[in-house]
Amino acid sequence: MEDPADTKLTCRESDVLRLLALGLSNRLIARELDISEKTAKNHLSSIYVKINATDRTQAALYARHAGLISPGEAALSAPASIPVPLGDAPPGGPTLTAREQGVLRLLALGLSNRLIARELGISEKTVKNHLSSIYVKIGATHRTQAALYAQYVGLVS
Structure with a gap:
């Protein structure tokens, strides 16, 4: 992925990428920004090209790296079903092998x-x-x- 300083995202693309990094679906991104799902998909396609990402996961990681979303912001907006530890607290969630x-x-x-x-x-x-x-x-x-x-x-x- 490219260095954040080299990428020129529009304001709307930055908004879309930030919401994607928060884990929102295309439908929820569209609702939040009052745009159509098709427009949200078009923005995502443009974002992928600009940041050299191939999927949503890489784009979300890029957004974190670029500082579009802070860990605290992500924790506060994550779906309630995902146990997210805040700060340096040990995760109280499930045990993975x-x-x-x-x-x-x-x-x-x-x-x-x-x-x-x-x-x-x-x-x-x-x-x-x-x-x-x-x-x-x-x-x-x-x-x-x-x-x-x-x-x-x-x-x-």
Whole structure:
């Protein structure tokens, strides 16, 4: 991903990216900004090109790195079903196995299922099974929420 100083996002694109990093779906981003879902998708496509991201997870991580969202802001706006530790408090959430933590860490770094499988020497199907288990345990509904959770609990910085 590019350095934040090199990227020229419009104000609207910054708003869309910030909401994406908070874990909002395209529908919720559109509602929040009073735009159509199609417009939100178009903004996201433009953002992906500008920041050299391939998916929502990489874009959300970029937003955190670029300072568009602070950890406290993310914690306050995260869905209630995801246990998010505030500050330096230890996570009071679910216990993930060592393998699940490894999968979640790699997911939070922006790796695809295929690359996670390669890195860990397991099949893509096994990665999908681990992700399903992780989602249930942490209350996430998609990769971006899981990646943000990994950051909250300190699996990645």
